[in-house]
Amino acid sequence: MKYAKLSNDEVFASMAELRALVGDEVHFLTGVGLYEGDTKGVARRSSTIKVVGEVLVISHDPREINERLRGNCFSVYPDVILGREKERFRVLYLESIQGVKTSRSCQKLDLIFTDGVLLAGIREEERDSKSLIEHSRKPFSQSGTMDPYTSRLMVNLARPRRVLDPFTGLGSILIEAEWLGYRAVGLDVDLKMLSKAKVNLEYFGYSCDLIQGSATALPYSGRFSVVTDPPYGRSSNAKGMKLVELYQGFLSEIAELLEGRLVFATDSSVDWRDVIRSAGLRPMYTHFLYQHKSLSRAIYVVER
Structure with a gap:
């Protein structure tokens, strides 16, 4: 059995990302996902999953944990998911590692305390995080540019084969799609933005088709998963088009070519579910991500 330590900041989004990467058969404890299988690269490819490893033992009894660990050498990484349990965990931790040699040169052992149980597992x-930090340093950026963490999360939630971003902007989503190994296509009505997106992609050694065009009149007949960050906010407009008209046109176009999922970000103060349904699409769930004091993003996950 595998364990995955989830992000404490965006727990529900992290749970959804894990399911998207390994399938829906995941059992959750607070802050931890448990699943069967041997899917490679789950943590490495993720935005919100901190580590993945092989479970050695899960028990309420620290003596049972100690029986499995005693006589071995580990580099131990203790973690208390619920901060109020720190004092209790100290006692359990000491009992769990009696007779265990600890050294940074030995294999990494996660010892996690959550929901009243101890989980001991070998970190794999x-x-x-290095790639996410690097991608935040692209040549062109501006206020409101989607960060790499959110972009990678959205691509993973889409479970794509091919990715279309019809509101490319500076290319943040395309960068993450390319890094994850997916074929990607970008569209934007603004030629200057496409030029900047091209520079950003090439800076990291990536390339994909970039086409000038409108998201309300898509020049495609193929099938794509769609991951995008449309304009939003009360003051937003797209070449004079009202925001509601833009979303209605965009969603209607997407319904014709969607294969798999549509994942898009928007201002959390506006509810787009009725517009999504009127386009013949089905909103599956929505994640709300706090950005700063003036903006919380809603991430919609949609299917046909």
């Missing part, structure tokens, strides 16, 4: 992989 970690989130690739």
